Amino acid sequence: MTARTLRRRRYLLDSERFLAPTMMAPAVLYIVALVGFPFVLAILLAFSDATVGNPAFDFVGFKTFSRILDDPVFRRALGNTFWFAVISNVLVVIFATILAKILVADFRGKWLVRFLVLLPWTTPVSLATITWLWTLDSIFSPIDWILRNLGLISDNVYWLGKPGLAMSSVIAVHTWRIVPLAAVIVMAGLTAIPNEVKDAADVDGARFWRKMFAIEIPLLAPIIAVAVLFGFILTVTDISVVFVLTRGGPTHSTQVLASWAFIKGIEGGALSQGAAIALFLFPVLVAVTAVILRLARRREVL
């Protein structure tokens, strides 16, 4: 290697105009090729009549959309997706704030409590749901056994067998698995509250509830918004809870967009319809993110 090429290479390794694009390019190209391109493909598919048997692309305009909109199961799935996410995340905020308060307190055996409390979030969702499938079993549910022995019921509850109960079960499992994540995020916020603020409140004689509602909750609001954002995206886009727990049943009462897109698009082979159903998630995600980021930014945290 001549001195000149060495010097030239040395120059390249120092030049920011060369380095910045070179270091960014692989990651950007990867994302464009495998997120950008499939996203465009999803839109194209939704405007076609492609199936697995005949994947050829024929433009059909909004025909696929009007077809899925006419389907009562789709409308059910759209409503369920929205309400499951909203109700679970309201519950998540309440329980996560309580759990975060518990986890920042000092007590013995904390590592064990922390380990047990994190289980619902760190376990793969489909496996965590498997433990619920058995806990909510139609005959051998231990919850039923407890209720029977307390004399509250005489037979079985059939948690997953009746529409209303099945919907509540799905919401409960979502809440249960997201609370630990939200609690960890809120914990980060709690520990970030400056000590002077806490001391000032103590000096002023503020008690538990006063401190909670006058200081902690207003200061935590932005980070709770971040927790809700993550929680919302995780519930709206999730397929495993519904897929493992109920497969959308009984009679589509727990169907959500993700599971319906899978049943139509992959199991049924109607690629265009599956793609169109899944695309309905996009405006929801964008709207919710915009609202939550604005809320968080107004508080000048993000």
Next chain:
Amino acid sequence: MDALDDVTLARRKARTRHRMVRIGIYGAAIGAALLAAFPFLWATVTMFKQSSDLYVKANNPFWFNDPPTLKHVKLLLFDTNFLTFVRNTVVVGLAVTIITLLLSLPAAYALARLMGVWGERMGIAIFFVYLIPPTLLFIPMSRVIATLDLQGSLWSLILVYPTITIPISTWLLMGFIKGIPRDLEEQAMVDGYSRVGALTRAVLPLIFPGIVAVVVFAFTLSSHEFIYALTFNKASAVKTIAVGVPTELVRGDVFFWQALQGAAVFIAVPIALLFNLFLDRFITGFTMGAVKG
């Protein structure tokens, strides 16, 4: 005399109050732990139960009415594909980790150090990739994988999972790199290293915690991810645990409950332990990425 009584009274009152608070904290902690872990505790009892004990409605579900047995654990480990699923998950996790680090480390460095305002804008753009989740992409992605002829191969997951890990890891590592004083690199460059040399010698060792977080994240993803794995790989030999366990340990209407619950516990416990080790680091990473952006 009266004043003294007041003081003892106040002191006693404070002590009872303190004791009540302690009891309250322990009660709340135990309650939260039981609520969170209930299905797992019940799963742990279940996996050692004999069928003759398990399938009797009147039996106490939380204790062994017949002696416990290892039969179903053995069935899970040696007569099902459970260990194959575990191996597949680890292989995918490893490959995804390598790809993610190779692509997101340089990108994070460029964003944090070389690109100024554009770096911040790109950082926000990366966050928005999060809004196009697998649920939105799995149908077109199934066509991409079919065209590349990767169906039924672990390569399909190895190729696709970095689309999820790269944006988040770049974001996370960017936070870590911003936390390192620029002087360190400048010193290294004064000492005669190029910028790339300074990166590998001065920056890399300092962001080791961030790299560990990326590794944990890649493995967590390859064990959690469901919809891509369900869509791409139908053959038992190439399933990961998230899809393999719920689809293979149920045959028609027959649920192998003990084996299923055993599988859930065997996977859940090590991952939760790992997260416990890194939780504080995770919180730091999260607040650095999201709060200070």
